[in-house]
Amino acid sequence: MSRRFGPLRALVDASGEVAAGGVLSVRGPNGCGKSTLLRCLAGLLRPDRGTIAAREGGRELASDERRSRVGYVAPDVAFYDELSGRENLRLYSRLRGLPPGRGEILLERLGLAGERPFHAMSSGMRQRLRWAFALLHAPDILLLDEPFQNFDAAGERAARELLAERLAAGALAVVASPSDVALPRVTGELLLGG
Amino acid sequence: MSSSWAAEAAAVFVKDWRCELRTRHAVATLALFALTTLLVASLVLGPIGNDAEMSRRVVPVLVWLIVLFAAAAGLPRAFVHEEESRTAIALRLAARPSAVFAGKLVHIATLVAAIEAIVAPLAVALFDLRVAAAAELVAALAAGGLAIAAATTLLAAIVAQGRGASTLFAVLALPVLLPALALAVAATRVALTGVAEGNLLTLLLLYDGSVVVAGFLLFPAIWNP
Amino acid sequence: MKRLLALSLWLWMAVVIWAAFHWAPLAAGFKGQSSRILFFHVPVAWVSFVAFMTAGVESVRYLAGRRDPRHDRSAAAAVELGQVFAVLATVTGAIWARIMWGSYWNWDPRQSAIVVTMLYYAAYLALRQAIADGPSRARLSAAYAVLGLVVSPFLYFVLPRLGFSLHPEPVINAAGKLEVESRMLAVLTASSLGFTVLFYWLHALRRRLGAVAAHRDEGVE
Numbered sequence: 228m229s230r231r232f233g234p235l236r237a238l239v240d241a242s243g244e245v246a247a248g249g250v251l252s253v254r255g256p257n258g259c260g261k262s263t264l265l266r267c268l269a270g271l272l273r274p275d276r277g278t279i280a281a282r283e284g285g286r287e288l289a290s291d292e293r294r295s296r297v298g299y300v301a302p303d304v305a306f307y308d309e310l311s312g313r314e315n316l317r318l319y320s321r322l323r324g325l326p327p328g329r330g331e332i333l334l335e336r337l338g339l340a341g342e343r344p345f346h347a348m349s350s351g352m353r354q355r356l357r358w359a360f361a362l363l364h365a366p367d368i369l370l371l372d373e374p375f376q377n378f379d380a381a382g383e384r385a386a387r388e389l390l391a392e393r394l395a396a397g398a399l400a401v402v403a404s405p406s407d408v409a410l411p412r413v414t415g416e417l418l419l420g421g
Numbered sequence: 422m423s424s425s426w427a428a429e430a431a432a433v434f435v436k437d438w439r440c441e442l443r444t445r446h447a448v449a450t451l452a453l454f455a456l457t458t459l460l461v462a463s464l465v466l467g468p469i470g471n472d473a474e475m476s477r478r479v480v481p482v483l484v485w486l487i488v489l490f491a492a493a494a495g496l497p498r499a500f501v502h503e504e505e506s507r508t509a510i511a512l513r514l515a516a517r518p519s520a521v522f523a524g525k526l527v528h529i530a531t532l533v534a535a536i537e538a539i540v541a542p543l544a545v546a547l548f549d550l551r552v553a554a555a556a557e558l559v560a561a562l563a564a565g566g567l568a569i570a571a572a573t574t575l576l577a578a579i580v581a582q583g584r585g586a587s588t589l590f591a592v593l594a595l596p597v598l599l600p601a602l603a604l605a606v607a608a609t610r611v612a613l614t615g616v617a618e619g620n621l622l623t624l625l626l627l628y629d630g631s632v633v634v635a636g637f638l639l640f641p642a643i644w645n646p
Numbered sequence: 647m648k649r650l651l652a653l654s655l656w657l658w659m660a661v662v663i664w665a666a667f668h669w670a671p672l673a674a675g676f677k678g679q680s681s682r683i684l685f686f687h688v689p690v691a692w693v694s695f696v697a698f699m700t701a702g703v704e705s706v707r708y709l710a711g712r713r714d715p716r717h718d719r720s721a722a723a724a725v726e727l728g729q730v731f732a733v734l735a736t737v738t739g740a741i742w743a744r745i746m747w748g749s750y751w752n753w754d755p756r757q758s759a760i761v762v763t764m765l766y767y768a769a770y771l772a773l774r775q776a777i778a779d780g781p782s783r784a785r786l787s788a789a790y791a792v793l794g795l796v797v798s799p800f801l802y803f804v805l806p807r808l809g810f811s812l813h814p815e816p817v818i819n820a821a822g823k824l825e826v827e828s829r830m831l832a833v834l835t836a837s838s839l840g841f842t843v844l845f846y847w848l849h850a851l852r853r854r855l856g857a858v859a860a861h862r863d864e865g866v867e
Contacts, residue, residue: 232779234863271513273646273713273781294645299514305507307436309443321432322515324424360511575793579786583776592772596765597793600800603808628800635796642709643789646781 228277230263237263238274241419245399247367249414253403259420261403265301265372268401270294281368295323298366298393300357300374306345312356313341316363323364333359337385350377358386362393369393369400375408387411426523429516433524437499438531450495451536458487459543468549473614476550481609484544485565485602489594491536496573497590499529500581509581518641522574526636529577530570537562553615557622561612564625565605571632572597578643601628655843662837670833680745683738685833689841691735691760696845697728698763701770702795705788715860716853718784721791722774723852727845729767736760755806762801766794780860 230238238260245251253261266272268279270290281288288296306315316330334341337355348356354377361369369390375383394400394412402410441447462483469475503509512521541562544550552558576593580586604625611618666685673681701724708717739757740750751757773790777783 269514271510271646275781291645294514295517297514299510301510303507304510306511307440307508308506309440310436314439318432318436319511319515322424322429322512322520324428360515575789579773579790580776582782582786583773584778585776589772589776593769593790596762596769596801597797599762599765600797600805603805607808624800624804628797628804631796631800632793635793639709639789639792642785646785 228264228267228274228279230260230267230272230274230276238267238419240277241417242277243401243415243417245401245415247397247399248394248412249399250394250410250412251399251401251415251417252410252413253401253417253419254406255419261419262301262372264417264419265299265370265401265403268368269297269299269370271299283367293368296364296366297368297370298361298364298398299370299372300361301370301372302376304357304360306353306356306360308346309344311342311344312339312348312352312359315345315356316341316359319360319363325364329363330359333362333389336389338381351379351382354378355382355385358389362389365393365396367398369398369402371400371402371404373404374402375404426517426520429520430523430527433512433516433521434527437524437528441528447495447498447532448535450498451491451532452539454491454494455487455536455540456543458490459540459547462487463547466548468547470545470549470551476548477610477614480544480548480550480613481606484540484609485606487540487544488533488536488566489569489598489602491540492533492569492573493587493591493594495536496529496532497577497580497586499525499532499574500577501586504581513645518644519637521644522578522636522640525578526570526574526633529574530567533566533570533573534563537566550613552613554612557612558609560622561605561608561625564622564629565601565608567629568601568605568625568632569598571629571636572601575632575636575639575643578640597632601625604628652847655840655847658836659840659844662833662840665833666837670829671827673827673830677745680742683742684830685837687735687738687742688834689838690731690738691756692838693841693845694728694732694735694760694763696842697724697731697849698766698794698798700724700849701728701791702798705791706795708784708788709792713781713785715780715784716857718788719853719856719860720849721788723849723856725767725770725791727848727852729764729771731841731845732760732764732767736764758806759802762805766801770794 228238228241229236241260241264243251243253253264255261263272267274270293279290279293281293306312307318310318312334313330316334317327320327320330331341337359339352339355339359343352345353345356358374361371371390374390375386378386390400391411404410466475466479469479500509503512541558545552572594573590576590576597580589580593583589604621607618608621608625611621662685666682667679670682670685672679673684701721704717704721704724708714708721711717736757739760743752743754743757744750770787770790774783774787777786
C-alpha cells in the first residue's frame with residue numbers, strides 16, 4: 228500500500244498480513260507512516276495504490292463493512308467534550324445497535340468512572356475511554372496506534388487483559404508502537420521507513 | 422451491527438441537541454446574527470409594512486437574506502466542529518453515513534426553524550407587516566428553510582474537510598441556494614400580498630426533494646474517503 | 647495528424663469569421679451590424695454550458711468509478727475553460743444588449759443563467775484551492791459538481807423566470823425564435839461546431855497539462 232500527501236510520501240509500498248489470533252507489529256521511527264497505515268486499514272483514508280483485503284470464511288469484506296467492524300485506538304480519536312464517558316459510550320452503543328450494558332462493563336474493566344465530561348478527563352482517562360470505545364462491539368479486527376500511550380500501570384494492565392481476551396477469542400490485531408513496547412502473540416513484523 | 426437506520430439517525434440527532442443545549446453555541450450565534458441584522462434593518466427602514474409597495478418589493482428578500490446570513494454564520498459548525506475536535510473519527514467508525522446525514526439534516530433543519538421562529542414574528546412586529554395568508558407564509562418558511570437545511574448539511578460536510586470553512590461555505594452555498602431563495606422570496610411575497618404567482622411552493626418542494634435525495638446519494642462520498 | 651487538425655480548425659474558424667461579416671445577411675430588427683455578434687455570442691455561451699455538463703459527467707464518473715484521477719483532472723479542466731467561455735459570453739452579450747437596448751444588463755433569463763454558471767465555476771475552483779490533499783480535493787469538488795448538476799434545472803429554467811417583472815422582453819430568446827435565414831443558420835452552426843471543437847481541443851491540452859503537473863508533484867498516476 229502507498230499513500231502520499233502532495234509531495235510527502237507518507238507510506239511507500241507497505242505490505243503485510245495477519246490472521247485470526249495473531250498480531251502484526253508495525254515498527255519504525257517517527258513519521259514513517261505507522262499512523263497512515265492504520266488509518267488506511269481502518270477505512271479512514273484511502274490508499275493511492277495497493278489493496279486491503281479482510282477475509283472471513285472465504286468472503287472478502289467490503290470497505291464499509293470493514294470500517295464498521297474494526298476496533299480502532301489512536302492518539303487523535305476524540306469524543307464529545309460536553310458528554311460524560313458514560314454518555315459517550317451510550318451514544319456509540321446506540322449507533323452500533325448494542326445494549327448500553329456493554330459500555331458499563333468496559334468502564335468497570337478499565338477502571339474508568341463514567342461521570343466526568345470528556346473535556347475534564349486526564350490524558351490517562353481519555354486513553355481508557357478510547358479502549359472502551361474500540362472494544363464496545365467486540366471487534367474481530369483491532370487496529371491499535373500507540374495503544375498504551377498515556378497509561379499508568381493499572382490502565383495498561385487492564386488494556387492488555389482485554390487485548391489478550393479478544394485475541395484468544397479469535398480477533399487479529401495490527402499494532403503500531405515504539406520498539407520498547409512488548410506485544411503478545413506477535414505473528415509478524417512490519418518495519419517502516421528508515 | 423443490528424441497529425435500525427432510524428435509531429442511528431435519532432441517536433445522532435439527540436447527541437447534537439444534547440451537546441448544543443449544554444453549550445448553546447449554535448443557537449446563540451444564530452440568534453445574535455438574526456437579531457442584529459433585523460434590528461439594523463428596522464432602525465433604518467422603520468415600519469415599512471404600512472407601505473404596500475415597499476412591503477411587496479423589499480420585505481420578502483430582506484427576511485430571507487437575514488435568515489441566510491444567520492444560517493451561514495451558525496450552521497456549518499455542525500460539521501466543522503466534528504472535524505476540528507476529531508470527534509468525526511469515532512462517528513465515521515460507529516455510524517452509517519446515511520444515518521449521520523439524516524440525523525444532522527434534522528438537527529440543522531430544527532436550527533433553521535429556530536432562526537425563522539425568531540426572525541418571522543419579530544419582522545412582522547418591527548416592520549408592522551400585514552400578512553394576507555398566514556398559512557402560505559408558514560409554508561414558504563418551512564419549504565425555504567428545508568432547502569437551506571438540506572444544502573447546508575451537504576456543504577458544511579464538504580467545507581469542514583478543507584481550509585477556511587466559514588468563508589468557503591458562503592461561496593459554495595450561494596449558487597446552490599439561489600433558486601431556492603428566489604422561490605422562497607416569491608412565495609413570501611405571495612403570502613404578504615395575497616396575489617398568487619404560480620406554483621412556487623411546488624417548485625420549492627421539488628427543489629427540496631432533489632437536494633435531499635442527492636444528499637443521500639452524495640453524502641457517503643463526502644463523508645468517507 | 648494533430649497539426650493537420652489544428653490547421654483545419656484554424657482555417658474553419660477563419661472562414662466562419664469571414665462569413666459572419668461578409669456572407670451572412672443581417673438580421674431584421676437589429677441595429678446596424680450588431681446582429682453579427684450572434685455568430686460568436688451564441689456558440690460561446692453554448693460551449694460554457696457544454697463545459698458545465700462535461701464537468702458534471704466527469705465528476706459522476708470519478709465518484710462512481712475507481713476514483714481515477716483522470717476524471718478529476720478532466721472535470722477541473724472543463725470548469726476552468728467553462729469559466730473563460732462564460733466570461734466571453736457575458737461580455738459579448740452585454741455589448742450587444744448595450745447596442746440594442748441601451749443598457750448592458752437586464753437580467754434577461756439567459757443573462758441570469760450565465761451569471762449563475764460563473765458563480766458555480768468560481769465556487770468550484772475556490773473549493774479546490776481550499777483542499778490540499780489530492781484525493782480529498784477530487785472527491786469533494788466532484789460531489790459539489792454533481793450537486794450543481796442536480797440543481798442546474800432550477801438554475802437554468804426556474805430562476806430566470808423569477809426575475810422582477812419589469813424587465814424587457816427576453817431579448818436573446820427573440821433571436822432564437824427569429825426567422826433564421828438559411829445562411830445565418832449555416833454560419834451559426836459552423837461557428838458553434840468550431841467553438842465546440844476548440845473547447846474539446848483546449849480541454850485535452852489542459853488535461854495533459856494537469857497530468858504532467860500531477861506527475862511532477864506526486865509521482866506517476
